[in-house]
Amino acid sequence: MAATDEQVLSALRSDDAAELLALRLRLAESAERAGTLDVAYVTMESPVGLLLLAATGRGIARVAFAGDDGGVDAVLTALAARLGPRILRSAARLDDATVQLSEYFAGARREFDLPLDLTLAVGxxxxxxxxxxxxxxxxxxxxxxxxxxxxxxxxxxxxxxxxxxxxxxxxxxxxxxxxxxxxxxxxxxxxxxxxxxxxxxxxxx
Amino acid sequence: MPFEAVVQLHGPAILRVCLALLPRQDAEDAWSETFLSALGAYPDLPIDANVQAWLVTIAKHKAIDRHRTAARAPELAADPPDSAVAPADPLEHADLRAAVRSLPAAQREAVAFHYLADLPYADVAAITGSTEAASRRAAADGMRTLRRRFPGGSD
Structure with missing residues (x-):
C-alpha cells in the first residue's frame, strides 16, 4: 500500500533544530568576514535583567534593557530602522563588552575600555x-x-x-x-x- | 524587519528546499550561500516583497551553481559519510530525500517550493518559469512517485 502525502511530508518537513542553529552561527561568522553586517548583537543575563548589546563596525552602539516580553524583538526592530536591517546575533564583536560588563557586575571593574558608536545619540x-x-x-x-x-x-x-x-x-x-x-x-x-x-x-x- | 528575524522565520523552509535539491553537505553550503547573498541585498529589497519567494529564488540559483560545480568535479557531489554540521539523516529520511532529488527537475522543484516552502502555485510558476497549472501537475506527479517510494510503501 502506498504511503499518504502526510507521511511523505512529515518526513521531508522534519526540521533539525541543532542543524539550523549550527548553520546560523556559521552564517554570522561568514557575514562578519564579508563585512556585510550593519549590526551584530548578543544578549546577556545580568543582575539588572536581560541586556541586549549591539555593535556597528565603529563600536558599541546600544545597550538595552530587554527583559520585558518581546523586549529583544522591539529593540532589534528599532535598531534596524536607525542603523540598518542587516542585523545578526554574533558574539565576536561583543566579546570585550560582555567580559567587561560581567567584571563590572562582579564589582571587579570601575571603568569601561570599549569603542563606542554614538550614532543613536542625536543632537x-x-x-x-x-x-x-x-x-x-x-x-x-x-x-x-x-x-x-x-x-x-x-x-x-x-x-x-x-x-x-x-x-x-x-x-x-x-x-x-x-x-x-x-x-x-x-x-x-x-x-x-x-x-x-x-x-x-x-x-x- | 531585522535580518535575524528573516533567518529565524524562513531558515527552516529554505533548508528543507536545499535538502530536497542537493545532497546534505551541498544543501548546507547552499543554505549558507543563500542567506549570505540575501543579507547583502536585503537593504534594497522592496518593503512589500514576498521574502519567502525571494529566498527560494536565490536558493534555486545556488542549487544550480552547486550542480554545475558538481558536474565539473564529480567527487564534490558525493555525500560524505558524516556531515561537519549535522548528524546523518535517519535512514528512511535519507532515502526519501534521495527520492526527491531523483525526480525530474520540474517535479522536484514544484514539490520543494510548494510542499516544503509553502509557496502558492502562482509563485512556484513564477520562480520556475512555468504556468500555475503545469506546476500543480508537476507537484502532484512528484508526490505520487514519493508516496510509492516511501519506506514501507509499495507500488
Whole structure:
C-alpha cells in the first residue's frame, strides 16, 4: 500500500533544530568576514535583567534593557530602522563588552575600555550631556542640576533628564549616577530598582 | 524587519528546499550561500516583497551553481559519510530525500517550493518559469512517485 502525502511530508518537513542553529552561527561568522553586517548583537543575563548589546563596525552602539516580553524583538526592530536591517546575533564583536560588563557586575571593574558608536545619540546637547557623564566617578553621584551646570546650561535640568533617559549606552555611559537633588535615584531606562541596585553595587565595591 | 528575524522565520523552509535539491553537505553550503547573498541585498529589497519567494529564488540559483560545480568535479557531489554540521539523516529520511532529488527537475522543484516552502502555485510558476497549472501537475506527479517510494510503501 502506498504511503499518504502526510507521511511523505512529515518526513521531508522534519526540521533539525541543532542543524539550523549550527548553520546560523556559521552564517554570522561568514557575514562578519564579508563585512556585510550593519549590526551584530548578543544578549546577556545580568543582575539588572536581560541586556541586549549591539555593535556597528565603529563600536558599541546600544545597550538595552530587554527583559520585558518581546523586549529583544522591539529593540532589534528599532535598531534596524536607525542603523540598518542587516542585523545578526554574533558574539565576536561583543566579546570585550560582555567580559567587561560581567567584571563590572562582579564589582571587579570601575571603568569601561570599549569603542563606542554614538550614532543613536542625536543632537549636540544630548551628546554634551553624555560626554559629561563619564566624569562622575564610580561610586559617586551627581544631580541633574549639577550635570546641567557642568554642560554650561544650568537651566537645562529637564533636558539633562531627557538626555539621560534616552542614553543609548546605559551602564557604559553612567547615567545611573545622575540622581535627583534630594538624593533619591529618579527614573531609569532599566527601572528605578535597577538604578538603586547599580548605585548600591558601586558603593559596596 | 531585522535580518535575524528573516533567518529565524524562513531558515527552516529554505533548508528543507536545499535538502530536497542537493545532497546534505551541498544543501548546507547552499543554505549558507543563500542567506549570505540575501543579507547583502536585503537593504534594497522592496518593503512589500514576498521574502519567502525571494529566498527560494536565490536558493534555486545556488542549487544550480552547486550542480554545475558538481558536474565539473564529480567527487564534490558525493555525500560524505558524516556531515561537519549535522548528524546523518535517519535512514528512511535519507532515502526519501534521495527520492526527491531523483525526480525530474520540474517535479522536484514544484514539490520543494510548494510542499516544503509553502509557496502558492502562482509563485512556484513564477520562480520556475512555468504556468500555475503545469506546476500543480508537476507537484502532484512528484508526490505520487514519493508516496510509492516511501519506506514501507509499495507500488
Amino acid at each position: 549636540a546637547f544630548r551628546r554634551d550631556v553624555l560626554g559629561a557623564l563619564p566624569s562622575i566617578a564610580y561610586g559617586a553621584t551627581a544631580s541633574y542640576a549639577e550635570v546641567a551646570r557642568s554642560t554650561g546650561r544650568p537651566l537645562a535640568v529637564r533636558a539633562v533628564g531627557t538626555a539621560c533617559a534616552l542614553n543609548p549606552l546605559p551602564l557604559l555611559i553612567p547615567c545611573h549616577r545622575v540622581v535627583r537633588s534630594d538624593g533619591t535615584p529618579g527614573s531609569y531606562a532599566g527601572g528605578p530598582e535597577a538604578k538603586r541596585r547599580l548605585l548600591d553595587l558601586e558603593s559596596a565595591a
